[in-house]
Amino acid sequence: MTFVTRARSSVFIAAFLAASASFVQAGTNGTAFQMAVAESATSSPAVAEFYRENGFDALWVGDTPEHAARRTALIKALSSTELHGLPGGRYDIQTLISNMQKARTTRDLGLLEAELTLVFIKFASDLQSGSVRPSQIDEGLVRTVERRSATEHLELLTASKGDGYFRELMPQSRQYRALLKQKKVLETLMVQGGWGETVPVTKLERGDSGANVIKLRNRLVAMGFLRPTASPAYDDSLTAAVQSFQTAHGLEPDGVAGNGTITEINRPVSDRLKAVYVALERERWLPEKRGERHILVNQADFSAKIVDEGRVTFETRAVIGKNTHDRRSPEFSDEMEHMVINPSWYVPRSIITKEYLPKLRANPNAVGHIQITDRRGRQVNRGAVDFNQFTARNFPFSMRQPPSKSNALGLVKFMFPNKYNIYLHDTPQKTLFAREVRAFSHGCIRLAQPFEFAYALLARQEEDPKAFFHRVLNTGKETKVNLDKPVPVHLIYRTAYIGPKGEVQYRRDVYDRDRKIWEALQKAGVVLPDVQG
Structure with a gap:
């Protein structure tokens, strides 16, 4: 999580705690609360049915420590959407907090209760199963994504304590956790200005020297494929570094920096970050x-x-x-x-x-x-x-x-x-x-x-x-x-x-599917973090 994201999260949580202390005084008993919940939940028959079957017991706006813990867990989760590359704007956390601050009557609490539940279900589904539908993006994306129903999410939430269910929502695979770490690494690189000057697209190989070789050397040093060196020559160490880069990017590891290799070397950090965002989404689609x-x-x-x-x-x-x-x-x-x-x-x-x-x-x-x-x-x-x-x-x-x-x-x-x-x-x-x-x-x-x-x-x-x-x-x-x-x-x-030894691997988008998925994520509200300045 970037510094900007952490700061925003802290602001949200502080505002939430202040709002939360004021609205619980109104209470959640009575017909007004039930009618407000039913009215606000009309967009989701499953949610409305859940509340009817549970006697309209409040999940969020009660005055017990359990309700407070659940509210806090939700706000913390919603404030961490950027960590997972989710479309944070679709959950509108600022409006939620504003509605908490304004809630005074039992009816207000009923409307807020349903609003929190609907946002929770949207967030839970996005984090667990993806925020875009693969079948709507490309004809080759025929994967059936397993999605829990609203009822399942609510029943599991009710059965858990504190933030337990929120911690279980994200994919529990080693791949997902490793991709989150790589996302953070790339965001830090963007703050630092990326990998430096690009290399003119030409053929460079062992025995060459000059300004272009130096640019190649400096870029591979910045990427971590070569130890810092002052050598201006395309020597054994640079050849080995090029081979390591080629292996990590699915290229033929011949040690020659041809047009294809240099094109991949020149890709900006933002391209790799987009690939990681898409990989996280794809991981959410898998069983x-x-x-x-x-x-x-x-x-x-x-x-x-x-x-x-x-x-x-x-x-x-x-x-x-x-x-x-x-x-x-x-x-x-x-x-x-x-x-x-x-x-x-x-x-x-x-x-x-x-x-x-x-x-x-x-x-x-x-x-x-x-x-x-x-x-x-x-x-x-x-x-x-x-x-x-x-x-x-x-x-x-x-x-x-x-x-x-x-x-x-x-x-x-x-x-x-x-x-x-x-x-x-x-x-x-x-x-x-x-x-x-x-x-x-x-x-x-x-x-x-x-x-x-x-x-x-x-x-x-x-x-x-x-x-x-x-x-x-x-x-x-x-x-x-x-x-x-x-x-x-x-x-x-x-x-x-991420490879079995923790090595980061990138491949070319041969079918152009990742580009389409990134565009779909953007339309859903996903953006690269603002890490400039």
Whole structure:
């Protein structure tokens, strides 16, 4: 929390305490209080029902120590919204305090009681589950966010003491806490003027010297990738610093400061801070319970990991969907239920009609490695079909590529059945994993080490998972292998995250989703802190 935020928080709390002492004298008994609560709560049927079922007992404006503690906890929480990157203006804490100061009658207290409850629910939902709706931002954000109902929030608040429930609202993940710390670090850097002078976008490498090398050196020193030095040369230490920066930003760690590397080095602190704000919001969207063992695919990092009890036990490179509107990989969570060894590729309808049908019209023998089948699964004689008579709407056939090493899915696929037809799989196109940006698929996630991924998943149910896998593989037959215990899968997109050793990592916004989320947060009222002056 910045100094400005702390000072504002102290002012709010002092004003609140002064206001709180005066209004509780009016009392909360009687019809006037009940009618005022019911009137003010009409915007939320759940809140109105909660008060009816609880005999209109006050949660906030009573004169007991418990009520006072709850009021204080709420004001403290509302005054800390900037800490979490929430839209503080939507809770209008100053109006709340003003209404407390003005409250004199029983009716005033009823209106205030409902107002405090409605603000509490809005804040609690935002902090726990996010302040913007992902589905309204981008078509690829299909994640279902778990949101507690107003009734649940109120019942849990009533059952807790003091500020206990408020402390439980924010995501309890290590990632969220680490991002909060990085947010504070970046805000401090903004106060101090950032990372200094930018570097002209050109190619710099070992053996170079001069003014541009010095600028590169100074910026990497300010960023913490290089110890302070007076050397004007692009020497071994600067090469190592560039490699460290590249690794921390998902770039090929070749030690050469090319255009891509320098562009990332030149990004201002505010860009990184925005990425952290978005990452905090994204963390609020994720399920509270991720799974003791789960699979985490970070699309922006082009990686797939198996996480056991919070520790990464397997990691491999991944290829994600191509950056076009119909191929970008979506973001959602599901459960992996089985794998298929020696899979067939059942070509999606969209690929059949958009890619293969035009080729078949030109040449019925095109894409000969794919079988064309009728509704009964019987193979169609291509020479007996006039493909020019069909359109995308009336094409009556299916297409299937039988199991083989050249199959589009490779030799194994990992299934978590979903309506988006997304899964993880092998691929014969191994060269793509050497690319820095790996967005080439039709939407599914391709794995660089699919066999090893399978061994890791099977290790909990097979004595010798590798031998079991290859015994099935060597049959050449399409075989479904169920997982004894389904494994949660989380397809995420994180351009700012904290690594397992506490290292800060940034990635490029390959799908432009973070920019859209930041704009949505701004519209909701989120702003970068005013730390100038």
